[in-house]
Amino acid sequence: MFLISSYRVGKFALQNFWRNFWLSVITITMLMLTLLTVNIIVVLNYVTDRAIQAVEDRVEVSVYFYATSPQTAVDNAVAYLRSISQVRNVQVITADEALTQFKDRHAGDEVITKSLEEIGNNPFGPSLVVKAKQVSDFDLILEALENPQFRDQIREKDFSNYQDIVARIKDTTQRIRMFGLALSGVFLFIAILIVFNTVRMSLFIHREEIGIMKLVGASNGFVRSPFLLEMILLSLVALVATLAIVYPSLAALEPKFGYYFGGETIGLIDYFEKNGWEIFGLQFVGLAALTLISTGLAMRKYLKV
Numbered sequence: 683m684f685l686i687s688s689y690r691v692g693k694f695a696l697q698n699f700w701r702n703f704w705l706s707v708i709t710i711t712m713l714m715l716t717l718l719t720v721n722i723i724v725v726l727n728y729v730t731d732r733a734i735q736a737v738e739d740r741v742e743v744s745v746y747f748y749a750t751s752p753q754t755a756v757d758n759a760v761a762y763l764r765s766i767s768q769v770r771n772v773q774v775i776t777a778d779e780a781l782t783q784f785k786d787r788h789a790g791d792e793v794i795t796k797s798l799e800e801i802g803n804n805p806f807g808p809s810l811v812v813k814a815k816q817v818s819d820f821d822l823i824l825e826a827l828e829n830p831q832f833r834d835q836i837r838e839k840d841f842s843n844y845q846d847i848v849a850r851i852k853d854t855t856q857r858i859r860m861f862g863l864a865l866s867g868v869f870l871f872i873a874i875l876i877v878f879n880t881v882r883m884s885l886f887i888h889r890e891e892i893g894i895m896k897l898v899g900a901s902n903g904f905v906r907s908p909f910l911l912e913m914i915l916l917s918l919v920a921l922v923a924t925l926a927i928v929y930p931s932l933a934a935l936e937p938k939f940g941y942y943f944g945g946e947t948i949g950l951i952d953y954f955e956k957n958g959w960e961i962f963g964l965q966f967v968g969l970a971a972l973t974l975i976s977t978g979l980a981m982r983k984y985l986k987v
Contacts (some may be wrong), residue, residue: 712873730855737898744840749807751835768819773811780806875880898935
């Protein structure tokens with residue numbers, strides 16, 4: 683009996699799908715648009731995290747010592763900075779290395795080359811490149827450089843305000859995210875209205891058939907099941923159609939994102955492949971739940987069972 687009932691429920695659901703084909707297509711389209719905007723937000727969150735990570739990987743402070751600074755002051759600074767947990771790495775550039783780098787950068791500038799020759803000696807002092815673990819560690823590092831053991835030997839500190847960069851990234855992302863959520867809400871609201879009216883229309887079309895089913899002893903659950911199954915089917919079709927759009931789009935977008943990350947892949951496709959079951963599974967469950975709730979409300983109001 684269970685198999686027979688399941689067959690009849692499935693057959694009735696498919697009949698509803700094809701009888702209201704264009705309504706089903708419209709419903710699937712709105713559900714698909716909702717899922718697409720949700721996935722755009724997922725992609726945006728991932729790319730933003732990678733962008734912030736890329737910025738934090740470049741967080742550094744360049745510390746330049748005087749040419750006359752004793753080596754002990756440089757050693758003390760290196761030892762002190764490496765003892766700080768917020769410091770990721772300290773690179774030491776000697777005076778000779780600084781001179782070589784300067785000559786390489788200005789190899790084609792005869793004026794600078796002649797100026798160095800006239801000076802005769804190396805005008806550069808040693809320098810340090812201090813990398814922080816996070817952007818928020820900047821203030822602590824700059825404060826550490828005020829240590830009286832070596833601060834008087836520091837000629838200059840050079841750093842970029844990465845905190846402003848990260849703040850701008852987060853602000854822009856938040857605005858796009860809010861717009862995406864609002865757009866998803868609009869699509870979902872329209873989809874729920876369409877589902878509600880589709881079910882109501884189906885109930886009206888099949889009112890005589892449903893009345894006969896009730897007369898011969900059909901349970902409330904059996905009467906509801908085809909409509910609920912139809913909504914699950916629509917949600918599943920919308921999810922499959924979304925997958926057919928998302929993955930090719932990711933394959934096309936990843937090289938373009940890589941261009942802004944120094945030519946390195948950002949692992950967008952790998953992220954979706956590793957977390958695909960969770961990402962799309964949650965989307966399907968949420969979408970199916972909302973459509974089922976809408977269906978249940980429509981049946982409660984328009985179908986007296």
